[in-house]
């Protein structure tokens with residue numbers, strides 16, 4: 182069987198990738214275990230050397246990979262290049278910090294007793310990825326897992342198989358020992374079957390629905406599960422906010438990657454005193470957003486990833502309208518014939534929404550943003566936390582006191598104050614509530630990929 186990648190802009194075939202057969206999965210995993218016997222004992226400096234070589238290869242192949250990402254998932258080319266640049270910075274972090282984070286540490290010494298902490302691999306890691314940041318989602322599990330001495334079986338998304346296999350092959354071309362990093366190409370069935378194999382840990386990023394299934398399966402096996410799942414983050418604009426900064430940050434906070442970002446601003450709350458002034462500028466910015474061919478460097482918003490995602494978003498939008506929401510900007514007025522082939526949803530702003538509507542409670546994974554006016558800080562804290570998700574949030578205010586109150590009160594793993602651009606390799610990322618379990622990035626995130634062992638020694642002559 183093969184996976185066919187379709188370009189969401191013009192529906193042409195980008196290419197095909199051979200799937201692994203269900204029957205071969207057990208061997209893939211047992212080969213991974215065998216490769217781990219030597220890899221788990223390798224020196225951290227040697228593991229880092231492969232990542233260094235890979236980083237060079239990635240820099241040399243930037244243009245080809247950026248084109249592939251854009252062709253496969255419709256992200257504007259400038260953003261595909263931006264994703265690769267961001268990942269080069271993350272790789273630099275791993276290259277610089279791995280040996281420091283994983284180094285054994287003496288944490289206490291009492292007379293002749295030494296207390297030491299060491300880190301060991303977990304074993305065979307299954308890494309199961311989504312499609313919205315094809316390169317980031319390949320790196321986030323695979324790189325720390327390999328540096329931690331684990332072997333990896335990577336399951337790419339069925340929507341970006343070519344981009345993710347391109348990077349996997351690039352990493353393997355550094356001379357990484359055989360079977361240390363393997364793929365399990367396929368659809369949901371392959372992802373589900375991978376969980377049934379003799380794996381030792383799983384890193385999963387994707388929807389909360391699938392994440393819950395994985396949590397149950399890994400719980401039955403009693404193996405570690407790192408889960409990064411859906412979000413419904415709130416952006417809060419207070420009366421004292423810098424309007425122009427808030428408009429630009431929330432524009433990108435919602436519409437980056439064509440609205441398909443886990444931590445995107447999926448609900449917008451604006452304080453009454455600034456509401457009218459903010460909305461004049463925000464609706465103008467969104468209404469003038471440059472929709473177009475994602476290969477054009479000027480394009481800000483491209484098509485959503487697939488026909489089924491287009492239909493889901495259209496249903497979510499129509500349901501909201503049928504429940505009383507007003508479309509302030511948007512509702513698919515695409516007149517350009519060239520764009521009509523693509524899975525385009527015009528960037529949309531909805532008002533007259535209430536918190537009990539599905540558009541406020543479900544994750545909406547596309548360029549649609551419901552807006553609610555509020556009066557007091559207490560009210561907006563209640564609104565922001567009225568969600569089963571808790572991935573991130575943003576507050577726009579020029580008061581430190583207000584920033585402190587909101588960053589403490591909003592139940593989410595990351596809070597941006599006056600910014601929607603808060604990803605940095607030193608900063609752990611992950612969710613509260615149904616947005617996930619565990620952290621990625623930073624020292625905390627790195628240590629999720631290893632076992633921590635305490636060695637207490639005395640009586641050595």
Ligand code: NAD
Pocket residue numbers: 309310311312313336337338339367368369370371372373374376386387388389391392394395409410411412442443444544546572612616617
């Ligand atoms: P998805 O859950 O449909 O699929 C993710 C991966 O899981 C794919 O590779 C898929 O084939 C596989 N899969 C599907 N069913 C499976 C099963 N039963 N068992 C094992 N594997 C299975 O998600 P998606 O549509 O690819 O991605 C969009 C979702 O990802 C959104 O909810 C978004 O918020 C979330 N996301 C979260 C983060 C984060 O860091 N929290 C980052 C990116 C995306």
